[in-house]
Amino acid sequence: MPLPDAERALADLADRMRGAVAFDAKFVGIYSGGAWVAQRLAQMIPGEHMLGYIDVSFYRDDFNRTGLKPALKRTEISFPVDGATIVLVDDVLYTGRSVRAAINELFDYGRPARIELAVLVDRGGRELPIEPTYAGARLAVAENISLALARAGDGALSFSAETSASKAADA
Amino acid sequence: MADVKIEIRNGRIVDPKHGVDRVATLYVAAGKVAAIGAAPAGWSPTRTIDAKGLVVAPGLVDLSARLREPGFEYKATLESEMLAAVAGGVTSLACPPDTDPPLDEPGLVEMLKHRARSLNQAHVYPVGALTVGLKGVELTEMGELAEAGCIAFSQSEAPLVDTQVLLRAMQYASTFGYRVWLRPQDPHLGRGGVAHDAEVATRLGLAAIPASAETIALATIFALVRETGASVHVCRLSTADGVAMVAAAKKSGLAVTCDVAVHHLHLCDNDIGWFDALCRLVPPLRGTRDRAALRAGLADGTIDAVCSDHSPVDDDAKQVPFAEAEPGATGLELLLPLTLKWAAENKVGLPDALARITARPAAILGLDTGHLGPGQPADICIFDPQQSWTVIPSALASQGKNTPFLGLELAGRVRCTLVAGQVVHED
Amino acid sequence: MRNPQLDAEGRLVHLLTLEGLPAEVIVRILDAAVPFASISERDVKKVPLLRGRSVFNLFFENSTRTRTTFEIAAKRLSADVINLNIGASSTSKGETLLDTVDNLTAMNADMFVVRHAESGAPHLIAAHLNRTGRSHVHVVNAGDGRHAHPTQGLLDLFTIRHYKHDFRRLTVAIVGDVLHSRVARSLIHGLTTLGTPEVRVVGPKTLLPTAVQAMGVQVHHDMRSGIAGCDVVVMLRLQNERMKGALLPSAGEFFKHYGLTPGKLALAKPDAIVMHPGPMNRGVEIDSAVADGARSVILPQVTFGIAVRMAVMSMLAGG
Numbered sequence: 001m002p003l004p005d006a007e008r009a010l011a012d013l014a015d016r017m018r019g020a021v022a023f024d025a026k027f028v029g030i031y032s033g034g035a036w037v038a039q040r041l042a043q044m045i046p047g048e049h050m051l052g053y054i055d056v057s058f059y060r061d062d063f064n065r066t067g068l069k070p071a072l073k074r075t076e077i078s079f080p081v082d083g084a085t086i087v088l089v090d091d092v093l094y095t096g097r098s099v100r101a102a103i104n105e106l107f108d109y110g111r112p113a114r115i116e117l118a119v120l121v122d123r124g125g126r127e128l129p130i131e132p133t134y135a136g137a138r139l140a141v142a143e144n145i146s147l148a149l150a151r152a153g154d155g156a157l158s159f160s161a162e163t164s165a166s167k168a169a170d171a
Numbered sequence: 172m173a174d175v176k177i178e179i180r181n182g183r184i185v186d187p188k189h190g191v192d193r194v195a196t197l198y199v200a201a202g203k204v205a206a207i208g209a210a211p212a213g214w215s216p217t218r219t220i221d222a223k224g225l226v227v228a229p230g231l232v233d234l235s236a237r238l239r240e241p242g243f244e245y246k247a248t249l250e251s252e253m254l255a256a257v258a259g260g261v262t263s264l265a266c267p268p269d270t271d272p273p274l275d276e277p278g279l280v281e282m283l284k285h286r287a288r289s290l291n292q293a294h295v296y297p298v299g300a301l302t303v304g305l306k307g308v309e310l311t312e313m314g315e316l317a318e319a320g321c322i323a324f325s326q327s328e329a330p331l332v333d334t335q336v337l338l339r340a341m342q343y344a345s346t347f348g349y350r351v352w353l354r355p356q357d358p359h360l361g362r363g364g365v366a367h368d369a370e371v372a373t374r375l376g377l378a379a380i381p382a383s384a385e386t387i388a389l390a391t392i393f394a395l396v397r398e399t400g401a402s403v404h405v406c407r408l409s410t411a412d413g414v415a416m417v418a419a420a421k422k423s424g425l426a427v428t429c430d431v432a433v434h435h436l437h438l439c440d441n442d443i444g445w446f447d448a449l450c451r452l453v454p455p456l457r458g459t460r461d462r463a464a465l466r467a468g469l470a471d472g473t474i475d476a477v478c479s480d481h482s483p484v485d486d487d488a489k490q491v492p493f494a495e496a497e498p499g500a501t502g503l504e505l506l507l508p509l510t511l512k513w514a515a516e517n518k519v520g521l522p523d524a525l526a527r528i529t530a531r532p533a534a535i536l537g538l539d540t541g542h543l544g545p546g547q548p549a550d551i552c553i554f555d556p557q558q559s560w561t562v563i564p565s566a567l568a569s570q571g572k573n574t575p576f577l578g579l580e581l582a583g584r585v586r587c588t589l590v591a592g593q594v595v596h597e598d
Numbered sequence: 599m600r601n602p603q604l605d606a607e608g609r610l611v612h613l614l615t616l617e618g619l620p621a622e623v624i625v626r627i628l629d630a631a632v633p634f635a636s637i638s639e640r641d642v643k644k645v646p647l648l649r650g651r652s653v654f655n656l657f658f659e660n661s662t663r664t665r666t667t668f669e670i671a672a673k674r675l676s677a678d679v680i681n682l683n684i685g686a687s688s689t690s691k692g693e694t695l696l697d698t699v700d701n702l703t704a705m706n707a708d709m710f711v712v713r714h715a716e717s718g719a720p721h722l723i724a725a726h727l728n729r730t731g732r733s734h735v736h737v738v739n740a741g742d743g744r745h746a747h748p749t750q751g752l753l754d755l756f757t758i759r760h761y762k763h764d765f766r767r768l769t770v771a772i773v774g775d776v777l778h779s780r781v782a783r784s785l786i787h788g789l790t791t792l793g794t795p796e797v798r799v800v801g802p803k804t805l806l807p808t809a810v811q812a813m814g815v816q817v818h819h820d821m822r823s824g825i826a827g828c829d830v831v832v833m834l835r836l837q838n839e840r841m842k843g844a845l846l847p848s849a850g851e852f853f854k855h856y857g858l859t860p861g862k863l864a865l866a867k868p869d870a871i872v873m874h875p876g877p878m879n880r881g882v883e884i885d886s887a888v889a890d891g892a893r894s895v896i897l898p899q900v901t902f903g904i905a906v907r908m909a910v911m912s913m914l915a916g917g
Binding site for chain 2: 602617694695696714716717718719721722725726742743744745746780783807808809810812813
Binding site: 067 | 626629630632633636637640641642644645646647912913915916
């Protein structure tokens with residue numbers, strides 16, 4: 001299966017969002033890939049797009065099975081969530097569970113006016129009724145392959161794929 | 172009974188007192204040792220025991236075994252503990268006075284002796300209370316208690332705070348030639364302590380008992396012995412400095428004897444691990460240096476005898492935080508294998524090892540037992556020094572399953588015990 | 599002997615003591631506490647990690663402060679919290695310690711936070727749970743006798759790391775009644791495990807335990823030399839009972855020799871921090887001017903304590 005071109009998908013995603021997102025929409029990226037994408041989008045899309053970052057570790061639904069992740073990051077939301085228009089940004093949309101966790105976490109900060117979802121790649125395989133508002137690329141990926149976004153020293157984004165014996169991790 | 176004749180064949184007969192160590196046949200008749208080697212005239216045995224490959228020794232003499240009667244029957248009874256004694260090859264034992272009520276009345280002593288006799292197992296020699304109620308204030312009627320059967324007088328672990336009373340007790344006892352058995356523990360130092368005062372207690376945050384609690388008490392005891400001429404036996408040494416003091420005292424001509432508990436020959440404070448209450452003992456398990464001195468002291472004769480200090484404790488009393496646990500370990504059935512283990516590790520020959528649990532404790536008790544001279548009552552322990560067994564609760568006849576050796580394999584299994592020529596235990 | 603706090607795969611299943619915990623485990627707990635600290639700054643101070651779990655605070659020794667911080671930590675993780683104050687001796691009420699534990703486990707307890715006056719009580723409970731096939735029920739030691747107070751040790755380490763960053767360059771002094779202090783013992787284990795080159799204990803001979811050097815510390819009886827050049831000064835609480843046990847003549851004399859005053863603090867490094875596990879005896883071990891002064895981090899310790907306890911409970915409860 002050919003790997004998706006991350007920079008191409010990013011350009012397509014930005015095209016779809018330009019003119020469609022609110023001028024003052026906040027871009028909240030889900031660590032780590034979503035955070036990188038959110039930062040690039042903020043540069044590429046005109047408007048006042050404050051950045052925020054979410055670590056969904058404390059809201060995941062698989063804590064009982066897998067425990068705390070080793071490398072936790074701090075959620076940083078420095079703007080008021082009450083009444084805000086927020087675009088949640090993630091690199092890969094798969095089962096939808098990470099987005100569910102991120103939405104729950106956002107609501108613990110306040111009551112947003114609206115939440116939209118922007119993803120670099122939608123790989124299908126949804127287990128929850130969640131759809132992206134904006135997607136860079138859509139493709140079908142086999143269950144046992146996990147897609148990961150990487151960022152090079154110069155900031156260039158690229159995808160890598162890993163095959164495993166069982167189903168890839170939820171995203 | 173008079174016509175019971177038992178032939179114990181081809182065992183290695185070891186009688187330390189008479190210097191006997193040879194493979195031969197031992198003949199028992201009318202409850203006594205009739206002959207060794209050649210059969211008596213007209214011999215026709217009613218029973219033969221094949222002792223090939225086994226050791227035939229005098230029945231063991233244990234200087235301290237708590238039978239828990241009267242008063243502590245929920246921990247153990249005379250029946251179970253007497254069974255445990257003969258299962259361990261012990262045919263004579265001394266029990267301390269810390270029963271409930273304490274053994275300070277002749278009636279209690281008589282009842283205990285009567286109960287024990289009726290079970291037809293090991294001989295029980297009660298140690299009477301030195302002071303009334305063990306309270307350390309008034310002297311007991313030692314004359315009456317001696318007549319009832321007490322072979323010595325002690326405070327067991329109860330403190331005797333008033334040295335004036337201790338002096339007078341020793342003077343009184345020595346007037347009549349009664350033996351006084353004393354634990355060397357200062358009543359104030361280490362009061363409330365539960366572990367040896369060193370690194371382990373510091374790390375585990377346990378209240379500690381310094382070695383000086385023993386050495387200061389020893390100094391007091393020796394000074395009073397010099398003054399009164401009392402016949403004193405020191406119970407349960409635990410420190411290296413204590414062993415050195417006993418050696419110096421003996422060298423200077425002081426007639427004292429002393430013993431060590433068998434668990435202290437093998438364990439030290441490190442064995443407490445993560446608060447294992449099975450290692451909660453009195454005196455406490457001390458350091459490696461102390462253990463080494465106890466092992467060497469028993470080997471070179473500074474320490475005269477080793478005892479089990481048998482103290483059955485019910486499970487509930489050990490399944491509590493360390494400092495709240497009742498101290499003590501079960502020991503009657505471990506005295507022999509643990510003594511053999513000490514002997515093997517310290518290169519002590521079998522006759523010398525056995526002397527410390529037969530002839531020497533008998534001498535301390537002032538009894539003509541612990542040996543196999545002709546005409547002696549046939550108190551015999553037949554055991555296999557090579558046979559290993561695992562220390563698990565079901566392998567112990569005692570109601571006390573509380574030993575730090577649970578789960579471990581030990582060598583030395585009693586196969587048959589005879590008391591007064593009767594077989595009272597067979598494996 | 600295997601550390602009863604770790605399972606066969608080396609995962610933390612109980613937190614009983616910092617002694618014998620590998621450095622990686624300690625660091626993992628400290629790292630996990632960082633995001634938990636920021637939860638406390640939000641309006642909604644809860645995360646759903648322990649939702650549906652029952653945490654039982656089993657306090658055999660009274661302590662409103664410690665119990666409250668554990669309660670807050672557990673509730674911020676959305677756990678159900680049940681408080682049991684069992685008083686000094688459970689056996690006097692007829693039920694043994696382990697019977698109480700068995701009864702509560704039968705009520706589907708997931709975690710016990712245990713404080714007991716006797717050293718070794720949490721180990722006894724953890725061993726009992728392991729032995730009876732219930733090692734999924736976790737034990738957190740909230741202080742046992744003089745032995746250990748691991749969550750306090752961890753929050754002290756967290757505090758030191760927050761202000762001083764690298765343990766391997768620090769000199770730390772622990773001052774006061776080390777003999778009776780589980781806080782001191784836990785902190786000493788934590789500091790030595792994380793590579794602190796110089797850990798000092800400072801106090802009179804009556805208040806320092808025998809052979810304490812074996813724990814990896816230097817002994818000072820003179821506070822001036824004990825504090826000289828320190829990066830961190832930890833003051834321990836002095837209890838009134840110590841005067842009765844012939845360990846000290848008076849609180850006044852203790853303060854004279856070992857109380858932390860601005861004058862004595864000046865002997866430490868200019869940027870040294872002052873810590874205290876609380877509650878403080880002002881004028882006995884610490885002068886108010888120091889306790890309320892710029893170098894004191896005593897109040898941040900309390901805040902960090904909640905985050906650290908949230909981290910510990912989450913790590914234990916995770917699959």
